[in-house]
Amino acid sequence: MMGGETLLDKIWRDHVIRDFGDNTYLLHVDRAFLHELAAVAFESLKNARRPILSPELTFATVDHLLDTTPGRGDDTIIPNGKDFIQKLRAGARETGISFFDIDTAEQGIVHVIAPEQAVALPGTVFVCCDSHTSTIGGLGALAWGIGTTDIEHVMATGGIVQTKPQTMRVNFTGALPRGLTAKDLILHLIGEISADGGNGYAIEYAGPVIEQLGVEERLSICNMSIELSARLGLIAPDDVTYEYLAGRPYAPKGAQWDMALSYWRSLPSDPSAQYDRVIDIDCSVLTPQVTWGTSPEHVIGFHDHVPDPSQAETKREQASMSRALDYMELKPGMRIAGLPINAAFIGSCTNSRLSDLRAAAKVLEGRKIAEGVMAICSPGSAQTKRLAEAEGIDRIFKDAGFEWRESGCSLCMSGGAGGERFPDHARVVSSTNRNFEHRQGRNVKSHLASPETVAASAVAGRIAIAEHQ
Amino acid sequence: MERKPFRKLTEIAAPLRRLNVDTDAIIPGAQLLKVTKGGFGQGLFYNWRYKENGEEEPDFILNKAPYQHAKILLAGHNFACGSSREVAVWALRDYGFRCVIAPSFGNIFYSNALKNGFLPVVIAEDDVERISDEVEASQGAGKVTVDLEKCRVVSPGGCEYAFEVPENYRQAMLDALDPIAATLRFKDDIIAFQNRDRDRRSWAYFGPRKIDDDSFNMGDV
Ligand code: SF4
Numbered sequence: 001m002m003g004g005e006t007l008l009d010k011i012w013r014d015h016v017i018r019d020f021g022d023n024t025y026l027l028h029v030d031r032a033f034l035h036e037l038a039a040v041a042f043e044s045l046k047n048a049r050r051p052i053l054s055p056e057l058t059f060a061t062v063d064h065l066l067d068t069t070p071g072r073g074d075d076t077i078i079p080n081g082k083d084f085i086q087k088l089r090a091g092a093r094e095t096g097i098s099f100f101d102i103d104t105a106e107q108g109i110v111h112v113i114a115p116e117q118a119v120a121l122p123g124t125v126f127v128c129c130d131s132h133t134s135t136i137g138g139l140g141a142l143a144w145g146i147g148t149t150d151i152e153h154v155m156a157t158g159g160i161v162q163t164k165p166q167t168m169r170v171n172f173t174g175a176l177p178r179g180l181t182a183k184d185l186i187l188h189l190i191g192e193i194s195a196d197g198g199n200g201y202a203i204e205y206a207g208p209v210i211e212q213l214g215v216e217e218r219l220s221i222c223n224m225s226i227e228l229s230a231r232l233g234l235i236a237p238d239d240v241t242y243e244y245l246a247g248r249p250y251a252p253k254g255a256q257w258d259m260a261l262s263y264w265r266s267l268p269s270d271p272s273a274q275y276d277r278v279i280d281i282d283c284s285v286l287t288p289q290v291t292w293g294t295s296p297e298h299v300i301g302f303h304d305h306v307p308d309p310s311q312a313e314t315k316r317e318q319a320s321m322s323r324a325l326d327y328m329e330l331k332p333g334m335r336i337a338g339l340p341i342n343a344a345f346i347g348s349c350t351n352s353r354l355s356d357l358r359a360a361a362k363v364l365e366g367r368k369i370a371e372g373v374m375a376i377c378s379p380g381s382a383q384t385k386r387l388a389e390a391e392g393i394d395r396i397f398k399d400a401g402f403e404w405r406e407s408g409c410s411l412c413m414s415g416g417a418g419g420e421r422f423p424d425h426a427r428v429v430s431s432t433n434r435n436f437e438h439r440q441g442r443n444v445k446s447h448l449a450s451p452e453t454v455a456a457s458a459v460a461g462r463i464a465i466a467e468h469q
Numbered sequence: 470m471e472r473k474p475f476r477k478l479t480e481i482a483a484p485l486r487r488l489n490v491d492t493d494a495i496i497p498g499a500q501l502l503k504v505t506k507g508g509f510g511q512g513l514f515y516n517w518r519y520k521e522n523g524e525e526e527p528d529f530i531l532n533k534a535p536y537q538h539a540k541i542l543l544a545g546h547n548f549a550c551g552s553s554r555e556v557a558v559w560a561l562r563d564y565g566f567r568c569v570i571a572p573s574f575g576n577i578f579y580s581n582a583l584k585n586g587f588l589p590v591v592i593a594e595d596d597v598e599r600i601s602d603e604v605e606a607s608q609g610a611g612k613v614t615v616d617l618e619k620c621r622v623v624s625p626g627g628c629e630y631a632f633e634v635p636e637n638y639r640q641a642m643l644d645a646l647d648p649i650a651a652t653l654r655f656k657d658d659i660i661a662f663q664n665r666d667r668d669r670r671s672w673a674y675f676g677p678r679k680i681d682d683d684s685f686n687m688g689d690v
Contacts, residue, residue, distance in 0.1 A: 014670070017662040018655050024637055026655060028662055030673050037554070049687045050649065053659075056675045124673055131552045131577055147555030147581035149648065156685075157652045158659055163635065195489065196547050200576055229550055231576055252672040260672035295489060316546070320488045413498050436493045436551065438516055 004270025042091025108381025140237030198230030352380030370461025
């Protein structure tokens with residue numbers, strides 16, 4: 001092969017247990033993370049009389065089904081949630097894996113806590129039974145979501161059968177305008193190359209803009225790789241990454257840390273490495289992004305107008321846009337700015353980390369949310385919540401009129417988080433990753449945006465951006 | 470779940486003429502709450518099959534004769550995009566489908582399907598449309614054949630379309646092999662790799678434990 005190796009190539013080759021030919025491999029898995037929706041895996045393995053090969057490399061938490069209201073326990077709004085939580089707990093106890101239970105200091109949305117606890121590390125292969133596992137790529141790991149059958153396979157064999165994806169490099173260049181966030185970058189990219197634009201690829205995000213982002217923002221970008229239909233997203237680890245990880249609970253210590261560090265430093269793609277596709281995005285002209293439709297690709301700049309389906313390139317696209325407009329109760333040519341909203345949500349594995357809460361708090365400080373708006377914040381982890389409270393961020397949210405919840409998936413997915421949902425037909429501005437029909441409640445119209453935009457909109461009672469944006 | 474070998478089937482096919490059907494639409498969150506791997510058929514396309522008041526939605530394809538007996542789904546581009554919830558595969562399977570034919574799939578769904586012995590067939594968009602047109606013209610009476618041995622789809626009118634499936638999955642489906650058993654044929658490779666790796670990248674492990682044959686047997690841990 002001409003040229004050097006990409007970040008993906010390097011991590012991949014160091015994990016190959018067996019090469020099956022036809023681009024399919026048995027790969028070693030460094031970390032497997034479960035949440036309660038995968039509780040069935042324990043039973044399934046037990047019935048097949050198969051032990052977990054490496055319990056110490058297997059982790060679990062509760063995030064999807066449990067309530068996020070204060071004082072919560074195993075009972076969930078949705079009838080069977082408790083079943084999942086208790087089966088997961090029992091399975092974890094019996095097999096001796098690490099389990100971050102409700103009301104432990106480590107609990108949280110799996111994609112938030114894995115980096116926070118340094119369970120996830122650069123250069124590792126990390127899998128979890130949830131599509132947004134791509135988040136972890138922000139640390140320079142190969143991380144992707146798998147199904148229950150696969151997680152059982154990983155638990156029983158320590159490996160996973162995978163085809164090697166094609167590689168795409170997205171270079172974010174130019175200077176990032178003030179107030180523009182990681183969320184705006186990734187939403188814009190999805191709008192540019194479509195919700196199918198990354199299909200099958202491993203996307204490496206690179207360029208000067210990425211290098212300047214903190215780890216939490218990198219995680220937000222990689223999180224939405226899945227909204228591009230990519231297999232995974234990743235960003236080369238650098239000093240920002242190492243500084244973030246050093247000293248965290250599951251990070252290597254002492255001599256092990258030094259060994260890890262010298263290995264990690266060898267991982268960034270060689271300058272001569274080739275990619276199957278390369279895209280350049282000039283960030284200097286971007287404005288805050290807001291979705292108007294029912295796919296993350298239905299996104300426009302804050303000052304733009306809702307597009308006209310008759311301008312679509314294909315008939316099918318036209319049909320999909322018209323359907324989205326109907327569902328969202330919007331008309332072509334309308335401005336997205338100023339659209340009245342009923343609710344606002346800050347949370348989810350995309351934007352619920354400390355930096356997100358700080359950014360939103362800056363907008364909310366000294367302000368009140370508009371009359372009649374329901375506003376909810378669910379920090380991504382118990383630790384994030386604790387740290388935010390130590391800084392007084394919870395006060396700012398509460399004083400503004402936000403509900404301040406426990407951590408979990410919460411209102412990211414109705415019926416997912418113990419049945420929490422927005423009222424039927426509500427129009428919501430949300431820091432989450434999916435604006436699918438009915439995702440946040442029956443006929444709920446979700447507009448995806450950055451935490452800053454969500455906070456500013458909550459205050460205005462209509463879609464708005466912060467003054468500094 | 471007992472696996473059935475998949476070789477060839479000739480069945481009623483339902484054209485679902487929608488793009489980017491996501492896993493939330495296939496099985497809404499509220500429908501996936503069971504700690505089992507079975508019985509998800511009722512929740513399939515729940516918000517499309519039923520009205521808000523719980524009545525059947527008569528216009529939805531799977532509520533129309535003879536499509537309620539379909540075993541093959543003809544779907545649009547990017548079918549089952551969205552989440553990794555494997556329940557999307559189980560719901561289709563539990564409902565009675567054995568195969569989805571589409572121009573492209575969400576890729577987690579695609580691999581989940583293969584691992585569950587549920588066949589995702591990729592053929593060109595125009596070809597899916599043509600088959601759907603033929604099916605609709607016959608009001609559902611014309612059956613579609615999916616032949617995994619020959620990797621061919623045959624339309625009601627007899628047009629043949631070739632498709633590809635990764636060979637290791639094709640074999641596993643033909644033989645009804647469970648994926649863990651298939652991998653454990655290479656147990657020695659796993660042991661050798663991990664014990665070497667535990668020295669080479671010790672920072673990625675928690676302690677010096679080594680694995681051996683017994684690590685794969687109940688009673689070891
Ligand atoms: S926060 Fe939302 S997107 Fe993230 S893991 Fe939970 S349900 Fe999925």
